[in-house]
Amino acid sequence: MPNPLTIVVAINPSASFGKSRSVGPAVVARLRAAGHRVTSLQEPDFAHLVEAAALAVAQTPDALVVVGGDGMVSLGVNLLATTDVPLGIIPSGTGNDMARGLGIPVGDPDAAVDALLESLARAPRAIDAGRIHHLDADGRPQTTWFACVLSAGFDAIVNERANNLRRPRGKSRYLVALAIELARLKPIRYRLVLDGVETVTDAALIAVGNNQSIGGGMRVTPDAVVDDGLFDVLVVTPLSRLAFLRVFPRVFAGTHLTDPRVTVHRATTVRIEAESVAAYADGERVSLLPVDIEMVPGALRILA
Structure with a gap:
């Protein structure tokens, strides 16, 4: 023993x-x-x-x-x-x-x-983790860590809506929230800074992946590796409702990266800015944007 x-x-x-x-x-x-x-x-x-x-x-x-x-x-x-x-x-x-x-x-x-x-x-195995710098509701600086994926687009908006619904309960609440927000789907104007390089773009979804999936198997960043010292930053350009419904199922298989409206960048520091959009990390609400994210290689020891 x-x-x-x-x-x-x-x-x-x-x-x-x-x-x-x-x-x-x-x-x-x-x-x-x-x-x-x-x-x-x-x-x-x-x-x-x-x-x-x-x-x-x-x-x-x-x-x-x-x-x-x-x-x-x-x-x-x-x-x-x-x-x-x-x-x-x-x-x-x-x-x-x-x-x-x-x-x-x-x-x-x-x-x-x-x-x-x-x-x-x-x-133990050493893996990377992301450190998020953000402000709380009172404007005070905060730090939050994540190890899987940070999302700051349509999926985060659906999460926000689901959290504010009193009914129904369980998984069906997320489906109701998805239907509500899909009806309101519109592009979000982002300011994105990756390793110091700034881009202003309209997008439907931005996700910063250290690991591969969110939402129970949606492989948003299927090529992400937890110990390579890099984030995979997914950017999905604006989509019509019909196009969104066509691309969305491909996320579960991780085959959406071949769509020309989907790009992945690799970076060690990320800043995301947008109006009235919240960031969620590992499924938990972090704060409204903006957020600054830095990769910390080997920050976490894992029994796996």
Whole structure:
């Protein structure tokens, strides 16, 4: 048996009553059965979980394992970026895009725990992360980290709309938001600065990818590599509603890059400006634009 490790497991509070409610306790049980010292964090809400996880990470455990979707990954990335504490991921959320891009089994928690236990016996993998500089609602400077994809176009607008809808609940709320915003689809005027080179352009979608997908498998930046020190910056020029509906399904397969209205740039620093558009990173709202994003190579240690 390997030397026992001190592991903190943070469990998504919203999974307490859902179909994934048994995943967190099962992860804790298997890690303890493997001989590890485990602290299980099960808090009543996300804010309390962030606070508890921050206190636990301050004690420099051997690993932080998050159980949930990309929101939980975002929690882990923002606590662990530039530290020596590695992040483990047991995907049990809706999107699970970060886990998917890292090759962690999705839809099979037992297999994900198997992979985690194997990873604990090896040195962690170093991957890149993006550091976002932005302002909060009161105009104060803030820093937010992401490891998967930042979006600041039509998909972010749909996310914003869905978050503001009271009904319906679940995935159907996103579909309603998509229908509403598709009816209002219009070009967005952006000022985009990539590694110091400025472009002013109209676009329907801009995404900055360190990993490949958003929204549960939409491969917006299919060629992105998590440890190459570069962002893949996707720009989709304005589309009619009909053209959008034709291109959109190709995103899931990652074949949209052959469309002449789609371009990908590679950069280490990105500034995005636009009026009344919010940026979302790893599925979580960051702030309204503008945002400044910098690539930090090897900023995150991953158990994968």
